[in-house]
Amino acid sequence: MFEDLKKNLEQEKKIIADMHAIQVSMQSDASNQTFYISSLNALAKQLVLLNNAVPELLTEGSPIKKFAEQFDTAIKPIVEKKIVRMSYVSPVTKEKKYITINKDDKKEFLKKLELSEGALVGIKKMKEKSTGAIIRKPSSYARISNKFFRNYSEKLVPQFDSLSKDLKKANVRFLLSSYLSMAIASMTIAFFAGLLIFIVLLIFSLNNWMYFVLPFGLSGLALAAFYLYPASEANSVQKKISQELPFATIHMAAVAGSNIEPTKIFKIIAMSKEYINIGKEIQKVIVQVEIYGYDLVTSLKNVALRTSNKKLSELFSGLATNISTGGALKNYLEKKSENFLVDYRLERNEYAALAGTFMDVYISILIAAPLVLMMMFIVMNVAGLGMAGLSITTLLALSVIAIIIVNVIFLVVLNMKQPKV
Numbered sequence: 001m002f003e004d005l006k007k008n009l010e011q012e013k014k015i016i017a018d019m020h021a022i023q024v025s026m027q028s029d030a031s032n033q034t035f036y037i038s039s040l041n042a043l044a045k046q047l048v049l050l051n052n053a054v055p056e057l058l059t060e061g062s063p064i065k066k067f068a069e070q071f072d073t074a075i076k077p078i079v080e081k082k083i084v085r086m087s088y089v090s091p092v093t094k095e096k097k098y099i100t101i102n103k104d105d106k107k108e109f110l111k112k113l114e115l116s117e118g119a120l121v122g123i124k125k126m127k128e129k130s131t132g133a134i135i136r137k138p139s140s141y142a143r144i145s146n147k148f149f150r151n152y153s154e155k156l157v158p159q160f161d162s163l164s165k166d167l168k169k170a171n172v173r174f175l176l177s178s179y180l181s182m183a184i185a186s187m188t189i190a191f192f193a194g195l196l197i198f199i200v201l202l203i204f205s206l207n208n209w210m211y212f213v214l215p216f217g218l219s220g221l222a223l224a225a226f227y228l229y230p231a232s233e234a235n236s237v238q239k240k241i242s243q244e245l246p247f248a249t250i251h252m253a254a255v256a257g258s259n260i261e262p263t264k265i266f267k268i269i270a271m272s273k274e275y276i277n278i279g280k281e282i283q284k285v286i287v288q289v290e291i292y293g294y295d296l297v298t299s300l301k302n303v304a305l306r307t308s309n310k311k312l313s314e315l316f317s318g319l320a321t322n323i324s325t326g327g328a329l330k331n332y333l334e335k336k337s338e339n340f341l342v343d344y345r346l347e348r349n350e351y352a353a354l355a356g357t358f359m360d361v362y363i364s365i366l367i368a369a370p371l372v373l374m375m376m377f378i379v380m381n382v383a384g385l386g387m388a389g390l391s392i393t394t395l396l397a398l399s400v401i402a403i404i405i406v407n408v409i410f411l412v413v414l415n416m417k418q419p420k421v
Contacts (some may be wrong), residue, residue: 004085004100008050011099015043015050018116042116049105049112056083056102142174145181153180166230169308170237171280183226190218238308240277242347245311246340248275253333262323263289263296281307285316297324311340358414366410370403 022036022043084106087098101109146153154177157164164176172179194215201208248269255265263286269275270282281303288299297320304316315336322332377399381392 004098005054007098008053008100011097012047012050014097015047015116019043039116042112045112046109046116049101049109050099052105053083053101139174141185142178142182145185146178149181149184150177153177153184156180163227163230165306166234168306170230170233172230172233179226179230183223186222186226187219190222191215194218234308237277238310241281241307241309241312243344244275244278245309245315246337246344248278249315249333249337249340251275253330253337256330256333262319262329265329278312281309281312296320311343355414358410362410366403366406370399373399 019040022039082102082104083100084103085098085100086106087096089096157176157180160176160180163179167174167176167179174182192215194217198208198211198214201211251272251274252265252269255268256262266282266285270279270286272279284303284306285296285299288294288302289296294302300316300320300323304313304320307313307316318332318336319329321327322329377392377396
């Protein structure tokens with residue numbers, strides 16, 4: 001019976017923890033207060049029903065009762081068992097729970113248990129939906145790469161400090177050692193693929209021996225791709241943050257006007273789907289506060305050192321100083337939002353001017369020049385002239401290919417310069 005009592009106490013501890021989690025959720029979600037209160041009432045009723053079984057459990061384990069049962073048969077009808085053991089599987093944790101409860105309370109307990117467990121599942125789904133949480137499975141490629149190359153990659157980690165910083169700034173979800181393992185695995189696969197292609201070419205003709213550089217070339221391309229990707233992604237992230245920053249700062253200033261605790265301001269912005277990239281940086285601050293136990297000022301300074309965007313770094317550093325000195329957070333955020341909006345407008349104006357310049361160059365090179373070139377080819381064709389031994393037809397084909405290539409280059413450059421929406 002003491003083992004049954006222990007399991008009941010463990011269940012009561014779990015119920016208290018669930019009640020605390022619901023109370024935390026109530027503070028950040030005022031729209032579902034009735035739902036949370038009914039869940040708390042169901043859990044509280046379970047506590048009462050579990051406690052009702054405690055006296056009977058203590059009586060069952062009492063040595064006095066056993067002595068009385070041996071020498072007094074008249075007591076047997078009185079001490080008839082009033083408790084039952086039961087088990088259930090929690091839909092939240094998927095664990096099997098064992099409890100002991102009074103027979104008369106079993107029906108009521110099961111009713112409240114179904115209500116509270118269903119509520120906890122609903123709260124979990126609401127949290128995932130509100131925070132935009134995405135549960136990702138571990139990468140199979142990273143796991144296989146680590147299995148074969150982790151010993152080598154861990155030795156290389158100290159030599160790639162800049163790559164480690166780029167991975168953090170780009171919000172790449174791999175550790176540096178795992179990323180290096182995948183790079184080595186990719187280089188190995190590329191090398192053997194190139195070697196296979198080289199052997200196939202040799203089978204067709206021995207003159208293809210000049211392609212012996214193919215395995216090394218493919219390996220080099222794989223290495224270059226893995227090395228340059230984090231820096232490229234970090235640059236893309238910082239551009240996206242710059243586009244979101246003015247509006248996120250305005251939102252933060254509006255929320256700060258209600259004089260709520262600064263950490264909650266960051267939670268509101270992190271949960272918003274409008275600021276995806278800034279939300280990821282703010283989540284780093286929240287993790288340092290709630291998981292690692294740092295204070296908000298220290299967390300802001302730590303993230304400011306590692307973010308890819310200088311403006312956001314300045315904002316976090318300024319917020320840390322403002323909070324530590326007790327300044328007016330709303331006024332600071334309003335001034336920063338004004339500055340960010342000015343920069344945003346200037347960037348848009350610069351892009352508009354650049355687009356106008358591109359249009360002039362495009363008209364000159366890809367509209368006027370081909371027309372002049374076409375007239376020149378017509379004259380050459382009439383006169384029976386050629387160029388460098390090439391026929392007019394060949395020159396026309398080369399001109400069309402050149403125009404296509406230049407068009408693609410224009411589109412790529414214009415897209416790279418275009419501010420993100």
